[in-house]
Amino acid sequence: MEISQVRYFLAVARELNFTRAAEECNVTQPALSRAIKLLEDEFGGALFHRERRHTHLTELGRMVETYLQGVFENSRQAKQIADEYVHLKKTPLRVGIMSTIAPDEVIELISSVRARHPGVELHLCDADAPNLRRRLLAGDLEVAIYALPSNIRDEEVHSLPLFREQMVMAVHLGHRLANQRCVRVKEMSSESYIHGNNCEFAGYADAILAEQGVTVNPVYWSDRDDWTLSMIATGLGFGFMPQHTAKHPGVVALPITDPEFWREVNLVTVRGRRHSPAVGALVREATQKKWFGERLGALSAAAE
Incomplete structure (x- = not known):
């Protein structure tokens, strides 16, 4: 029939x-x-x-x-x-956002999508990077924004670099290192550490610290960056977090050197999967946006 x-x-x-x-x-x-x-x-x-x-x-x-x-x-x-x-008149789009990304930049992206493509209905969730990758491959998400600290290419996904940012040691104003411009990894030894459960560098940084004979003492574990920053501000320990996330009136962000830690945040889709027009709209807005004041192309060139 x-x-x-x-x-x-x-x-x-x-x-x-x-x-x-x-x-x-x-x-x-x-x-x-x-x-x-x-x-x-x-x-x-x-x-x-x-x-x-x-x-x-x-x-x-x-x-x-x-x-x-x-x-x-x-x-x-x-x-x-x-x-x-x-035709993007009423198109749902499931997007995963890594929970350690500073919200202001993501909200700016969401606002631009809403302004130029009002028919796109964004359904947002936040989680750590490995969980977002799993959900993306399973089809629960159509696109995700996250970073994974690995030089090995992930053949299952396509990654569009959005921005790079340095990881910092976040300390309270009265900390012994607070007046320095940066901090060497060896200077972190024996410090009390507030562990961010959603930090993508967890485990990855441990091996590098161990190579240099550096040990830190995890004293608290936290799922939320705002709680972590509040604990740092009161002197309960230091935090290892992205530069743009370490914003709190009682916290100083010290770039880490010898070695430096950087993360590249990507807009990630599944390689070979046919995507909805809404994904295309999000990609266009993400590539046109200035991330922390820089165009995507400039950041990609800096990375090279």
Whole structure:
């Protein structure tokens, strides 16, 4: 059964005249009659009594009319939904954001999407980078923004670099290192440390510190950067976090050197997966945006 057959049947049922129904459907009468005959063959019985000047529904025709009307209406609504989706009139987009990214920049991106593509309905979630990657590959997310500290290329995803930022040692104003312009990794040894559970450098940095004989003492574990910063400000320990996240009136952010730690934050999609128009809209806005005052192209060139 084709939707055109259903449309022709409903037109004849309304007009009770094959000629007028064909005109309404903008087809020839023979074409409409053939379509109705195919539908009758499929249903196993006549749908109309065809009499000289009087056409009317058979009992079978009356029985199926309501159901075919529902089929046609559902098809029309499905086409409308598809049209809204394709033309960004009402298109949901599931986006994952790494929880350690400073919110101001992401909100700016969201605002630009909303301003230029008001039909895109953003559904946002935040999590750590490994969890976002898993959800992206599973299809729970269409796009994600995260960073993973690895030089190994991830062949399952496509990553568009958005910005780079240095990792810092965040300390309270009265800390012994607070007046320095930067801090060497070896100077962090024996310090009390507030562990960010969502930090993508957790585990990765441990090996580098161990190579230099540096040990830190984790005293608190926190899922939230705002709590971590508040604890740092009161002198409970230092934090290892991105430069743009370490913003608190009672906290000093010291760039780490020897070695430096940098992260590259990417807009990530699944390689080879066909994406919705809404993903394209988000990518366009992300590439046109100035991230922390820099265009994406300038940051990519700096990385090279």
